[in-house]
Amino acid sequence: MSTAIGATELKAYSDSIRRTTAEIVEDLRVALGAKLVAYIAGVSETRTVREWAEATRRPTPSTENRLRLAHRVVTLISESEGDAVVPTWFQGMNPHLADRSPARVLHEDSFDDAVPGVLAAASAFVGA
Numbered sequence: 001m002s003t004a005i006g007a008t009e010l011k012a013y014s015d016s017i018r019r020t021t022a023e024i025v026e027d028l029r030v031a032l033g034a035k036l037v038a039y040i041a042g043v044s045e046t047r048t049v050r051e052w053a054e055a056t057r058r059p060t061p062s063t064e065n066r067l068r069l070a071h072r073v074v075t076l077i078s079e080s081e082g083d084a085v086v087p088t089w090f091q092g093m094n095p096h097l098a099d100r101s102p103a104r105v106l107h108e109d110s111f112d113d114a115v116p117g118v119l120a121a122a123s124a125f126v127g128a
Contacts (some may be wrong), residue, residue: 002074008079009123016072021064022055024071029053031074031086040070040090045077065111073102073122089125096121 003057006059016024028037041063051057052067059067064111070090077086093099105114 001050005022008076008126011079014070014073015075016068017073020055021058021067022053024064025041025049025052025059026069028071028074031078032090033072033087034063036087036090036103037067040103041067042107044100062111064107066114069118070106070114076122077121094121096108096124 004029004042019035025037028040032040034049037049038044038046041049041059043063048057052059057065074086074092083090090103091101094102097105100108102118102121105118109117
């Protein structure tokens with residue numbers, strides 16, 4: 001079994017760890033909209049998302065990890081399929097996630113449980 005990572009996957013990973021939290025959140029707001037980012041992050045107000053993007057407030061470390069994972073997937077799908085596909089992919093029922101949406105998995109599941117499923121679903125979608 002090969003463990004090689006594709007160039008697009010490597011870029012998505014690198015971007016997700018090199019960017020500041022504020023940059024990550026702003027990218028997610030542009031790609032997904034503030035309401036979906038808030039849902040994924042488990043916060044009830046889009047104002048919180050705005051404050052994270054403006055760097056006037058920081059998410060908890062566990063929420064930041066969840067946001068970085070979402071950013072990694074946004075980058076992967078955007079690079080492969082285009083920006084317009086990203087919000088639909090995050091909100092659509094996914095057969096790799098027991099017909100749950102990736103956004104729902106990120107919202108409901110523990111981070112450790114969400115990571116492998118969401119990354120596998122994204123990789124399968126882009127054909128990586």
